[in-house]
Amino acid sequence: MTADVVVVLAIVAVAVVLFVTEWVRYDGVALMVLLSLAISGVVPMARAIEGFANPAVVTIAAVLVLSGGLYKTGVANVVGAQVLRLAGDSPVRVTALLMLTSGLMSGVMNNTAAVALLIPVVIEISRRLGMRPSRLLIPLSFAALLGGMTTLIGTGPNILLSSILERMGQGGFGFFAFTPVGATALTLGVLYVVLAGRHFLPDRSTGDDDGGDDGGDEIDLTGRYHLAESLLTLRIPAGSALDGCSLVEARLGQALGYDLLAVRRKGHLVRAPEPDFRLRSDDVLIVEGRIEALERLRAWGHLVRHRESNDALGRLVRDSTVLAEVEIAEKSDLVDSTVRSIDFRNRFQAHVVAIRRGGQVLSGSFQAVRLEAGDALLLLGREDQLQQLRYATEFSAIGWTDIGSATEEYELYRWLMRLHVPDGSWLDGKTLAASRLRRAFDLTVLEIEREDGDIALPDASERMRAGDRLIVEGDPACFAVLEALQALVPADERPSVDELESEDVGFAEVTLAPSSDLVGKTLREVLFRESYGLNLISIFRGGRAFHSNIRIARTALAFGDALLVYGNRKKIALLARDPR
Structure with missing residues (x-):
């Protein structure tokens, strides 16, 4: 055995290990093998890269581009609609049509892309017919492999063989040279699966259970999403x-x-209540979430609240901290945005204390109010930083104001309070960002008073300490809600998943269409609840279900995600028909 053979075997062994373990991406492993062969001298450096100029490689790359085009243009939506229309409710006809569709598509595009395009179609058909997805996904895969043999570009080996023949001077294969044999194999494969093979297909659940005959929805909810374990009852x-x-x-x-x-409420269960539903004392709330979230909020302790006097801002406006009033320009890019969405404080290094629109003052909970041209914003910040706003195109005017005028005009004393962080509080050592006071309750900390020195306009990274006194701006009603949430009483009983479903309300699992414009966007950006009127309970990705709506609200959606939604069945049907 020569040294070159030993080197090649060693490189192959390492490549196999990397492919199996997936420690390195597949394309990275391929480049590592190429470089290793060239550096070791087994393959001359000039020969190592000449393959990139091979027509076969260019052709395969072009097929991948074609596949990407078909993937992005929504072909799956059109194909799915036609398959659903022609197949009706017959599992046999559905299986045959899906296999033929997959085989034909694989003849002109990459096999993997063809299967990926059709997976959402298969999931929707299997749900409609009450079938296990595995009974359609496996035939889909078989047909894609067989269909790849029907044309020259259907699979990489066909292209490579044709290229080798051309280099040998014997002429390459024609586009349809493989069709007689490939089409015959595809036809026989479809017939075998439809007539006999489908009886041997595994009847696997999409959940984690070992199966049974108890149906799909309950198995999916309790097994795949562990829904029963995450349901809580809380009493007001x-x-x-x-x-x-x-x-x-x-x-x-x-x-x-x-x-x-x-x-x-009083023995009556209101399922999937609308956002304007009004809560009452003694209501029992059935929620999906973790009890640890409530325990952590209660661990904040009692943040003793004191209403601030009229000169509360006077203690803030000192040294280089001043008040200014700016007006939103007519063509400002801030129009139709909210203070929260543009992260105003970090973008302009100033805090919005209040907004005046016409003769109306918007104070307290204005973080989600959409800005309009002509709005006047009262800002608190350092003088040198506020001076820079003179050159900002977002504002048409800027002027300075004093404490007396601002307090009288904006009634600031109504929105200021002082909170005391008690000993042993969970907040001790936590940053303002981690507390989520502003994002969760619209309470903004303007100053931290402590014995070793006050901190005006603290950054989100500033850590609180036990004994701190926080000068906070916000609606007192928001602080009252904070205390009310801390006082919720957990119940020992665990609700049943079954009682949450009725003829009009239920759960459903949906997947994104391959051409969906939602891919890459977060739920916060697409306003899922507002757009569809449904609760998104969980995202299933990579074998794991993510439940917390705080976390999934900032999670970018990806193709292949399964979304568990809950709400009115008519709204679920509308969501299923949404082309996105």
Whole structure:
């Protein structure tokens, strides 16, 4: 055995290990093998890269580009609609049509891309017919492999063989040279699966259970998504500030990451309540989430609140910290944005204290208000940084104001409070960003008062300490909601998944279409709840279900994600027909 043979075998062994373990991406492994062969001298450096000029390689790359075009243009939506129309409710006809479709598509594009295009179609058909997806996915894969043999570009080896023959001077294969044999193999394969092979296909659940005959939905919900384990019941005590609040005002999702699925009131269960549903004392809330979120909020302790006096801002406006008023320009890119979405404080190094629109003052909970041209913003910041706003095209005017005028004009004393961080609080040592005071409750910390020195306009990375006194701007009603959430009473009983479903309300699992413009966007960006009127309970990705709506709200959607939604079945049907 020569030294070159030993080197080649060693490189192959390492490549196999990397391919199997996936420690390195496949394309990275391929380049490593190429470089190793060239560096070791087994293959001359000039020969190592000449393959990139081979017509076969260019042809394969062109096929991949074609596949990408078909993938992005929504071919799967058209194909899926036609397959559903022609197949009806016959599993046999569905299997045959899907295999023929997959085989024909594989003849003109990459096999993997053809299968990826049709997976959402298969999932939707299997759900409609009540079949296990495995009984359609396996025939789909078989047909893609067989279809790749029907044309010259159907699979890489066909192209390589044709290229080798051309180099030998014997002429390459024609485009349809493989068709007689390939089409025959595809036809026989379809007939075998439809007539006999389908009886041997595994009847596998999409969940983690070992199967049974108990049906799909309950198995998926409890097995794949572990839904039964994440359901909680919480009671609203008498005298709670949540009494009379709408679901939006209650902030269950923003503050705790909970999805409210149902409300039990005086023995009656209200499933999938609308956002304007009003809560009442003694309501029992059935939510999806983790009890640890509530325990952590309660561990904040009682943040003793004191209403600030009229000169509260006077202590803030000192040294180089001043108040200024700016006006949104007519063609400003801030128009139709919110203070929260543009991250105003970090973008302009100033805090928005209040907004005046016409003769109306918007103070307290204005973070989600969409800005309009002509809006006047009262800003608090350092003088040198506010001076820079003179050159910002987003604003048409800037002027300075004093504490007396601002307090009288904007009634600032109504929106300022002082909170005391108690000893042993969970907040001790946590950053302002981790507390989520502003994002969850629209409470903005303007100053931290502590014995070793006050911190005006603290950064989000500033850590709080036990004993800190926080000068906070916000609506007192938002602080009342915070205290009311801390006072929620967990119940020992665990609700049943079955009782959450009815003829009108239920769960469903949906997947994104391959051409979906939602891919790469977060749920916060697409406003899922507002757009579809459904609760998105979980995202299943890579064998794992993600539940917290705080986390999934900032998770970018990806093709192949399975979304578990809950709500009115008519709205679910509309979502299923959405081309996105």
